[in-house]
Amino acid sequence: MGVFDIYLLEALINGVLLGGVLALLSLGLNLIFGVIDVVWICYAELIMLGMYGMYFMYAVYHLPILVASVVCIAAVAVMGVILHVLVIAPLLGSAPINQLLATGGVLFFLQSAATVMFGVEFKNLGLRLPVLKVSEMFLSYSRLLAFVTALLAMLAVYLFLARTYTGAAVRAIAQDRQIMPLMGVNTHRIYVITSALGGALAGLAACLLVLQYDVHPFVGLSFGPLIFLICVLGGLGNFVGGFAAAFVFAEIISLGGLYLDLEWGYVFAFAFFIVMMFLRPQGLMARRS
Amino acid sequence: MRRPLPLAAALLLALPFVYHAPYPLHILVIVLIWSFAYTSWSIMGRFGLVSLGHGGFMGIGAYVTALLWNKAHLTPWLGIPLALAASGLLAVVVAYPCFRFRIIGHYFALVTLALSGIVLQVITATRDYTGGSLGYTPERYHGGNSLYALQFTGKETWYLIALAVWAGGLWVWRKVDRSMLRCALEAISEDEDGAAAAGVHVTAEKLKITVLSAVMTALAGALYCQYQMFISPDTVSGIAISLQMVFAVVVGGIYVSLGPTVGAVITILLAEVLRISFGTRAVGWDNLVYGVLLVIFIIFLPKGILGSLLDLARGRRASPQSAARVASA
Amino acid sequence: MLELRSVRAGYGTFPALFDVSLDVRAGEAVGVIGPNGAGKTTLMRVISGLIRPTGGSISMEGVDLGTTPAHRIVELGIAHVPENRRLFPRMSVEDNLKMGGFVPAARAKHDGRLGLVYELFPRLRERRRQLAGTMSGGEQQMCAIGRALMSDPKLLLLDEPSAGLAPVIVDQLFDLVKQIRTGGLTVLVVEQNVQQVLRVVDRAYLLKTGSIRAAGTAAELLESETIREAYLGV
Numbered sequence: 001m002g003v004f005d006i007y008l009l010e011a012l013i014n015g016v017l018l019g020g021v022l023a024l025l026s027l028g029l030n031l032i033f034g035v036i037d038v039v040w041i042c043y044a045e046l047i048m049l050g051m052y053g054m055y056f057m058y059a060v061y062h063l064p065i066l067v068a069s070v071v072c073i074a075a076v077a078v079m080g081v082i083l084h085v086l087v088i089a090p091l092l093g094s095a096p097i098n099q100l101l102a103t104g105g106v107l108f109f110l111q112s113a114a115t116v117m118f119g120v121e122f123k124n125l126g127l128r129l130p131v132l133k134v135s136e137m138f139l140s141y142s143r144l145l146a147f148v149t150a151l152l153a154m155l156a157v158y159l160f161l162a163r164t165y166t167g168a169a170v171r172a173i174a175q176d177r178q179i180m181p182l183m184g185v186n187t188h189r190i191y192v193i194t195s196a197l198g199g200a201l202a203g204l205a206a207c208l209l210v211l212q213y214d215v216h217p218f219v220g221l222s223f224g225p226l227i228f229l230i231c232v233l234g235g236l237g238n239f240v241g242g243f244a245a246a247f248v249f250a251e252i253i254s255l256g257g258l259y260l261d262l263e264w265g266y267v268f269a270f271a272f273f274i275v276m277m278f279l280r281p282q283g284l285m286a287r288r289s
Numbered sequence: 290m291r292r293p294l295p296l297a298a299a300l301l302l303a304l305p306f307v308y309h310a311p312y313p314l315h316i317l318v319i320v321l322i323w324s325f326a327y328t329s330w331s332i333m334g335r336f337g338l339v340s341l342g343h344g345g346f347m348g349i350g351a352y353v354t355a356l357l358w359n360k361a362h363l364t365p366w367l368g369i370p371l372a373l374a375a376s377g378l379l380a381v382v383v384a385y386p387c388f389r390f391r392i393i394g395h396y397f398a399l400v401t402l403a404l405s406g407i408v409l410q411v412i413t414a415t416r417d418y419t420g421g422s423l424g425y426t427p428e429r430y431h432g433g434n435s436l437y438a439l440q441f442t443g444k445e446t447w448y449l450i451a452l453a454v455w456a457g458g459l460w461v462w463r464k465v466d467r468s469m470l471r472c473a474l475e476a477i478s479e480d481e482d483g484a485a486a487a488g489v490h491v492t493a494e495k496l497k498i499t500v501l502s503a504v505m506t507a508l509a510g511a512l513y514c515q516y517q518m519f520i521s522p523d524t525v526s527g528i529a530i531s532l533q534m535v536f537a538v539v540v541g542g543i544y545v546s547l548g549p550t551v552g553a554v555i556t557i558l559l560a561e562v563l564r565i566s567f568g569t570r571a572v573g574w575d576n577l578v579y580g581v582l583l584v585i586f587i588i589f590l591p592k593g594i595l596g597s598l599l600d601l602a603r604g605r606r607a608s609p610q611s612a613a614r615v616a617s618a
Numbered sequence: 619m620l621e622l623r624s625v626r627a628g629y630g631t632f633p634a635l636f637d638v639s640l641d642v643r644a645g646e647a648v649g650v651i652g653p654n655g656a657g658k659t660t661l662m663r664v665i666s667g668l669i670r671p672t673g674g675s676i677s678m679e680g681v682d683l684g685t686t687p688a689h690r691i692v693e694l695g696i697a698h699v700p701e702n703r704r705l706f707p708r709m710s711v712e713d714n715l716k717m718g719g720f721v722p723a724a725r726a727k728h729d730g731r732l733g734l735v736y737e738l739f740p741r742l743r744e745r746r747r748q749l750a751g752t753m754s755g756g757e758q759q760m761c762a763i764g765r766a767l768m769s770d771p772k773l774l775l776l777d778e779p780s781a782g783l784a785p786v787i788v789d790q791l792f793d794l795v796k797q798i799r800t801g802g803l804t805v806l807v808v809e810q811n812v813q814q815v816l817r818v819v820d821r822a823y824l825l826k827t828g829s830i831r832a833a834g835t836a837a838e839l840l841e842s843e844t845i846r847e848a849y850l851g852v
Binding site for chain 2: 094095108114226232
């Protein structure tokens with residue numbers, strides 16, 4: 001009985017740790033949606049590219065891991081800006097579904113580009129981080145690190161939004177886009193900054209995820225749909241909602257994975273999502289409509 | 290279009306008896322099956338109900354049929370209806386809460402995107418039954434040529450079956466186009482509240498078209514399974530398939546009955562050309578091209594090739610309207 | 619200071635302003651009155667850059683506004699208080715005011731300007747942490763004006779400040795407008811409420827269906843028949 005409880009506790013804690021990274025990702029997506037009113041379906045694919053970048057920089061070219069991480073974050077931030085400028089900006093006036101489909105095209109493109117350039121084999125960073133033993137429970141150091149880093153990053157984003165002028169503009173533009181010029185704010189500039197921020201968060205997530213998981217062109221499919229579910233359930237654009245939903249989903253997956261294969265965790269998460277839609281529809285209405 | 294139709298039909302029917310070469314016939318069968326799948330998607334897509342989850346329905350159609358045959362020895366004549374029922378049921382389970390609680394437009398698309406991802410995960414998770422990512426093969430019966438097992442070795446037979454189903458799909462498209470359902474759905478996509486105020490049962494109408502579309506797509510999946518005698522999660526299911534559907538219809542033209550077919554012709558020919566020219570090195574290149582083209586088409590030609598050509602023919606300038614009109618969310 | 623010459627503007631194919639010419643001289647308070655649908659809000663928007671003029675010219679101290687990007691017009695010293703306030707509802711009063719002083723030139727003066735705004739509107743200081751969307755109409759209007767003042771403007775554009783407010787609040791509001799002018803601030807007010815606006819401005823123009831129909835000092839216009847006709851169609 002005691003051993004059983006320990007596994008449960010371990011799963012619970014792992015759920016929390018996983019939740020941290022998922023919350024970070026949903027923050028990125030919510031930022032983009034809240035400010036620019038667009039969903040990047042290819043968000044997970046940006047992370048995938050970041051993970052590949054980390055693999056090449058660290059495992060192939062033997063750059064120190066911290067340097068690789070900084071480069072990765074910057075690179076994906078730039079990718080976010082390119083995505084916005086080339087694909088999103090021309091479609092800002094169109095129906096939202098067009099913007100969604102266009103990012104779908106980018107998803108296709110990125111997955112295929114990765115397949116063509118890197119092949120379909122799984123690649124691993126090869127970095128063995130220690131496993132901590134906390135009273136009968138085994139917690140991986142990489143998970144803990146990811147969790148703490150994610151929390152710190154979210155705190156940094158919060159401070160940016162709350163304390164700086166640009167951060168205030170980011171918050172404001174989500175609430176009333178049309179009068180921003182009256183404040184002297186260049187909305188295009190804010191979009192670019194937000195895209196860079198969303199990309200940077202994806203890059204950071206890539207650094208954290210590559211410590212724990214292998215990378216392959218379709219790795220985005222493992223957590224992409226999940227992030228969308230999290231954001232929709234928490235309310236697209238609702239940072240707090242996304243944060244909470246991330247942990248809820250992470251626990252479901254972790255506990256589901258305790259008794260069954262990991263994939264079933266996702267199935268339960270989706271089933272949970274459907275049930276929640278019946279029970280709490282107001283939690284699903286995005287702030288903007 | 291009245292007089293050309295019997296002539297075209299006669300030509301299409303006669304084709305396999307005149308032109309026997311197996312490879313082109315194979316391509317034709319594939320094109321017809323996928324055209325049917327894409328047409329099924331566009332039946333709801335044209336009303337702004339853009340689903341990114343149809344890969345899931347196709348996968349269900351394929352896998353349920355194959356599994357019932359292999360494990361339960363159930364003939365596809367019964368297996369396929371069951372598969373269709375399963376996908377219809379799934380469509381209701383997912384779509385009903387969405388429509389009931391006004392999850393529309395891109396929120397709906399995201400939910401359906403997750404759906405197709407989940408179906409893929411289920412197929413992979415039940416790998417002991419489905420073979421997971423390695424794929425699954427229905428057992429051959431009587432040497433692969435049996436009406437009971439719905440397996441045929443002759444490409445001509447399959448061509449005729451695919452042709453019939455494809456034509457059936459177009460017929461359904463036309464029927465919907467001429468029905469009250471279409472009027473209701475167009476009203477809904479313009480202004481959902483207004484339509485409801487006018488007495489339209491919004492949820493019911495949307496659900497009808499969604500189930501129809503899902504069931505047809507599942508049929509496409511089942512046929513594909515019976516024809517190819519091999520299915521794997523990425524060839525019939527998943528996000529890539531869902532996006533491919535959208536891409537083909539967007540390129541071909543979403544508001545025109547033959548648009549999805551044109552899209553299928555383009556995508557499949559493109560894939561074949563790449564495969565022939567580059568062999569295994571071509572893996573991934575076709576999707577890469579699709580991705581770029583999808584973005585370009587969405588930005589510059591949202592009505593698709595056929596749609597824009599028809600516009601030109603009617604003397605209207607192809608205007609940068611949205612590819613799928615969505616109820617203003 | 620502000621010059622409009624034969625300005626035309628509209629929304630898509632719908633023209634709202636035809637051939638509008640007016641002047642605002644430094645230190646003045648000028649009103650634009652007119653019935654509903656006259657194009658008053660359009661006029662404000664075309665000055666502050668939210669809409670581009672389709673004809674004519676607008677200049678502020680000699681700088682052509684028609685070709686200046688909208689977000690740079692604030693830097694020229696024009697602050698627009700939009701119709702219906704348009705505060706950021708889920709941001710605090712403080713943050714709303716902060717956004718008013720977003721332009722780099724204003725950031726340096728933030729503390730000073732904030733002090734000034736709080737002096738003018740003590741209620742705002744009391745409620746500075748409160749979410750703007752939860753305040754009453756009158757308080758919101760004060761906040762909106764305060765937000766515009768944060769950029770230390772030379773010209774303040776007030777778009778229908780009395781809209782949706784109770785008469786006693788409107789009274790207080792226009793008293794405040796008088797007070798704001800004492801610092802030498804130039805004001806252009808667009809307003810439906812003729813009585814209130816004519817008691818705080820020096821001159822006014824009458825705008826009806828997109829054109830200027832009359833102009834004169836406040837006193838002249840108060841007495842004239844033209845206004846009555848314009849509003850009542852008599």
